[in-house]
Every structure is written in structure tokens, then in C-alpha cells.
Amino acid sequence: xxxxxxxxxxxxxxxxxxxxxxxxxxxxxxxxxxxxxxxxxxxxxxxxxxxxxxxxxxxxxxxxxxxxxxxxxxxxxxxxxxxxxxxxxxxxxxxxxxxxxxxxxxxxxxxxxxxxxxxxxxxxxxxxxxxxxxxxxxxxxxxxxxxxxxxxxxxxxxxxxxxxxxxxxxxxxxxxxxxxxxxxxxxxxxxxxxxxxxxxxxxxxxxxxxxxxxxxxxxxxxxxxxxxxxxxxxxxxxxxxx
Numbered sequence: 626x627x628x629x630x631x632x633x634x635x636x637x638x639x640x641x642x643x644x645x646x647x648x649x650x651x652x653x654x655x656x657x658x659x660x661x662x663x664x665x666x667x668x669x670x671x672x673x674x675x676x677x678x679x680x681x682x683x684x685x686x687x688x689x690x691x692x693x694x695x696x697x698x699x700x701x702x703x704x705x706x707x708x709x710x711x712x713x714x715x716x717x718x719x720x721x722x723x724x725x726x727x728x729x730x731x732x733x734x735x736x737x738x739x740x741x742x743x744x745x746x747x748x749x750x751x752x753x754x755x756x757x758x759x760x761x762x763x764x765x766x767x768x769x770x771x772x773x774x775x776x777x778x779x780x781x782x783x784x785x786x787x788x789x790x791x792x793x794x795x796x797x798x799x800x801x802x803x804x805x806x807x808x809x810x811x812x813x814x815x816x817x818x819x820x821x822x823x824x825x826x827x828x829x830x831x832x833x834x835x836x837x838x839x840x841x842x843x844x845x846x847x848x849x850x851x852x853x854x855x856x857x858x859x860x861x862x863x864x865x866x867x
Contacts, residue, residue: 627649627652627866629644629645629648629649629652629684629758629830630642630643630644630649631643631644631832632644632832632835634839636819636839636842636846637819637827637842637846638718638732638818638819638822638823638824638825639814639815639819639824639825639827639840639842640824640825640827641809641826641827641829641835641842642826642827642829643828643829643835644828645705645828645830645831646704646707646710646712646807646808646828646830646831647780647854648764649807649828650710650711650759650805650807650828651710652715653714653826655715656657656714656716656803656805656826657715657716657717657798657799657801657802657803657804658716658717658719658798658803658804658805659711659714659715659716659717659718659719659720659775659805659806659807659839660719660791660794660795660798660804660805661701661711661719661720661721661775661805661807661808661810661814661815662719662720662721662722662786662806662810662814663702663707663720663721663722663726663807663808664701664702664703664808665702665703665722665725665759666725668735668772669726674815682774683826685785686699696803697774698751700728701718702725702726703726703808704850705729705834706770707807708729708730709795710807711807712757714805715805716757717738717756717758717798717801718755718757718768719754719755719756719758719794719797720754720755720756721752721754721786722752722753722754723736723753723754723755723756724753724755725757727755731757731777732770733756733757734760734761734762734763734865735756735757735758735759735760735761735762735763735764736750736753736754736755736763736764737753737756737763737764737765737797738752738754738763738765738766739751739752739754739765739766739774740766740767740768741768741769742766742769754794758765758797758798759810765795766790768787768789768790769825770781772808783867785810785811785813786814787813787815788816788817788820790812791813791814791816791817792817792820793820794817795817795818795821795823801823802823802824803823803824803825803826804824804825805826805827805828806819806822806825806826806827806828807828808828808829809827809828809829809834809835810829810834810838810839811834811838811841812827812829812839812840812841812842813836813844814827814843815838815841815845816841816845819845819846819849820849825842827842830858856867
């Protein structure tokens with residue numbers, strides 16, 4: 626095992642790696658697509674505290690304490706070299722929080738938009754993903770992930786995406802068999818891979834979130850979806866010039 630890989634766990638068709646993605650990505654070889662949610666570097670911005678957790682406000686005045694999360698999960702956005710590595714390792718990409726990295730990425734038309742049905746006035750109405758998907762038309766996904774209206778409970782990571790959202794993302798990649806998430810976090814991308822019959826590779830720097838991801842992926846394989854559509858043959862992908 627390379628010194629860059631601190632721990633390497635295979636669960637079903639998913640491989641989970643503990644380490645720094647910039648050091649690990651060159652060891653992997655090519656994959657079909659990168660689907661990830663990098664740190665945005667806004668931890669000290671409005672709505673976030675400097676204590677390792679984050680806080681919000683009730684209405685426009687009364688502060689309320691939010692859940693505390695472990696780890697240095699959003700101190701800084703990734704260096705430009707990380708984006709170069711992610712672009713080089715695959716032909717197709719979906720990067721959530723794309724507006725925070727617009728100066729590091731080439732202009733593209735096929736953006737994804739998640740409408741979060743937000744009920745907190747101090748938070749954003751949704752999130753945007755930069756992609757290299759074919760076409761130019763932006764696409765929207767409507768799914769509540771907030772408060773009493775949340776459709777998925779038990780969030781364990783501050784920027785944890787809904788499984789339904791990541792499955793929606795994979796739906797734009799019908800020919801991609803192996804999906805890489807270099808910022809795995811709590812493992813939602815790999816959970817979606819497990820449920821949709823894809824091969825997933827996840828890289829996470831934080832040991833605590835790495836262990837959480839392993840548990841979530843293992844649970845996904847214990848409770849598989851009843852009907853799983855396998856990725857389409859690679860030959861079809863080549864015919865489309867993807």
C-alpha cells in the first residue's frame with residue numbers, strides 16, 4: 626500500500642480510501658466520472674461560526690445554535706492543482722458548489738441546480754453544480770433537506786447531500802460504470818453508487834468521517850434497491866463521443 630493511502634476498504638463494488646485526494650488520485654488510473662462536493666471555503670462567512678460547528682439565526686435577529694460537527698470540513702477550498710487532477714482523471718464531472726470555484730474552472734453551460742425548499746431565511750435557496758455533461762440546458766432538482774420538511778433525517782456531515790440528489794446526478798451519467806468522489810465526506814455518493822449498481826471510489830482525509838462513510842456504504846448494501854438499472858455498455862458511450 627502506498628504511503629498516500631492510510632486505509633483502504635472495499636465494500637461491495639465500492640472502494641473507500643483514507644488519505645489526501647491530491648496524493649491518491651494519481652494512483653487510481655482513469656475513471657468514468659467524478660461526482661463530488663468539495664469544501665467551499667466559507668466556514669468563516671456569514672452564518673458560520675469559528676468553533677468547528679455552524680450557527681444560524683431565527684428570523685433576522687435571535688441567534689440559535691446549530692449542530693456541531695467534527696473536523697476541519699470547510700476551512701479552505703481546494704487548491705487549483707486538485708481541480709486539475711480531478712479534470713484529468715475522468716471525461717465527465719459534477720462539482721457541487723461550482724460557483725465557489727468558477728475562477729478555477731472553464732465556462733460550461735450544463736449546470737445543475739438543487740432547490741432545497743429552504744425554510745431558513747438566512748440560508749441559500751439551493752446549491753449549484755458545475756458539470757462537463759453534454760448539452761447546455763441547466764437542470765433543476767427539487768427536494769427538501771431542511772428542518773421538519775426534510776425527507777432524509779439523521780445528517781452526520783455539515784454539507785451532506787441527500788441520497789436522492791446523488792442518485793439524480795448519476796442519472797445524468799448512464800454510461801459511467803466507475804464513479805470517483807475525491808471528497809467523500811460521509812459517503813453519500815458511494816451510497817448512491819451502491820444503490821444504483823455502480824462502482825464507486827471515495828477518498829476522505831478525515832478519519833472520523835471515513836469510518837462513518839464505511840458504515841453507511843455497508844448499510845446501503847444490506848438494504849439494496851429492489852430495481853437497479855446497470856450502467857449502459859461502454860461502446861454506446863464512445864459512439865456519443867463522451
